Amino acid sequence: MLSPRTFRNIALAIFGLSIPLAFYAIMIAATNANASPRDSYTMSKTSTQSNYSQSGHNIARLSDEKIQELAKDLSPEDRRIILNDGTEPPFCGNLLDNKKEGVYHCKLCKLPLFGSDSKFTSGTGWPSFFTPVDPAHVSTEVDTSHGMVREEITCTRCNAHLGHVFPDGPEPTGLRFCVNSASLEFFEEGDTLPMAALPTQTQTAYFAGGCFWGIEDRYAKLPGVLNVVSGYQGGDDSKTPTYQEVCTGATGHAESVRVDFDPSVVSYAELLAWFFRIHDPTQGNRQGPDVGTQYRSAIYTTSDEQYTEAKAFIEAQQKEGRWSKRTITTELRRAEDTKFYEAEEYHQDYYAKNGGTCAAPIYPED
Numbered sequence: 001m002l003s004p005r006t007f008r009n010i011a012l013a014i015f016g017l018s019i020p021l022a023f024y025a026i027m028i029a030a031t032n033a034n035a036s037p038r039d040s041y042t043m044s045k046t047s048t049q050s051n052y053s054q055s056g057h058n059i060a061r062l063s064d065e066k067i068q069e070l071a072k073d074l075s076p077e078d079r080r081i082i083l084n085d086g087t088e089p090p091f092c093g094n095l096l097d098n099k100k101e102g103v104y105h106c107k108l109c110k111l112p113l114f115g116s117d118s119k120f121t122s123g124t125g126w127p128s129f130f131t132p133v134d135p136a137h138v139s140t141e142v143d144t145s146h147g148m149v150r151e152e153i154t155c156t157r158c159n160a161h162l163g164h165v166f167p168d169g170p171e172p173t174g175l176r177f178c179v180n181s182a183s184l185e186f187f188e189e190g191d192t193l194p195m196a197a198l199p200t201q202t203q204t205a206y207f208a209g210g211c212f213w214g215i216e217d218r219y220a221k222l223p224g225v226l227n228v229v230s231g232y233q234g235g236d237d238s239k240t241p242t243y244q245e246v247c248t249g250a251t252g253h254a255e256s257v258r259v260d261f262d263p264s265v266v267s268y269a270e271l272l273a274w275f276f277r278i279h280d281p282t283q284g285n286r287q288g289p290d291v292g293t294q295y296r297s298a299i300y301t302t303s304d305e306q307y308t309e310a311k312a313f314i315e316a317q318q319k320e321g322r323w324s325k326r327t328i329t330t331e332l333r334r335a336e337d338t339k340f341y342e343a344e345e346y347h348q349d350y351y352a353k354n355g356g357t358c359a360a361p362i363y364p365e366d
């Protein structure tokens with residue numbers, strides 16, 4: 001993972017010292033991160049699912065078709081700069097002298113890129129910023145065109161060409177993101193933002209299906225899932241339970257996971273279907289080798305819509321699904337009636353932190 005400081009040091013090496021050494025530094029950094037320099041920079045601040053930035057925006061790369069559709073309304077000059085790595089003449093861009101408070105978004109896909117609070121006068125003739133609003137929103141890659149070695153910057157989501165980043169900016173980053181006005185659309189504070197400019201509107205679902213390490217791991221890998229947290233749910237809410245207390249069965253809690261998801265990417269129906277593929281909902285108070293009430297199957301819903309959908313799903317599965325030959329024991333309750341307690345830190349992202357993956361089977365689709 002590359003911190004902005006490491007990134008800066010690499011950039012300094014490229015521009016100031018030995019080019020072979022700089023490429024070596026990038027290669028090492030990339031090897032460590034098991035990704036290209038661009039990926040390692042963008043991935044450094046992302047959440048569980050790398051398609052989402054820390055600020056909650058969906059940054060999954062748009063398809064070429066979608067990019068072409070968005071580009072339909074661009075002027076020929078904007079198209080030359082944004083899609084064909086062009087550069088506008090210095091001191092000509094409409095945002096160079098803009099001093100208003102607000103955020104500069106990608107003109108093509110509207111992802112927020114730079115804040116007015118990081119804009120500074122560089123004297124170069126192009127809008128200059130010392131940091132992006134979210135490091136994952138701006139990607140970089142080495143550009144060797146025009147006989148120079150430069151670091152190109154692009155919009156992570158739509159790959160729009162923005163400009164270049166140089167190691168001669170002000171503190172605290174020491175970087176200068178030199179951006180074409182043509183690549184940006186400015187929204188002043190208080191302006192109504194288009195949907196594509198906003199963070200993802202997430203929903204939450206809860207599932208208990210045996211050991212939460214495995215259920216958490218499997219939901220975390222599902223596209224559209226932003227965050228998964230292990231916890232305890234469905235028991236005595238009079239005091240915060242510990243893992244040791246839950247293990248005795250005395251508190252009545254199930255090992256449960258909270259799933260924050262992007263309903264525009266993965267539906268609740270798909271989460272339900274996945275749930276019945278990653279555990280066996282007919283085992284009562286056990287899941288494979290794990291025996292006890294804390295390993296029971298349960299769904300805790302966060303809305304009337306979820307409750308209705310989960311109920312219909314369980315009934316349909318009992319009638320003709322994979323598990324129809326046995327009695328489905330999945331408990332269905334409203335999450336508002338039972339508190340979710342986050343489990344101790346050492347249980348969170350267990351497989352991601354400790355290596356390995358859940359050994360339980362993933363059942364095929366119906």
Ligand SMILES: [Zn+2]
Binds near residue numbers: 155156157
């Ligand atoms: Zn974009």
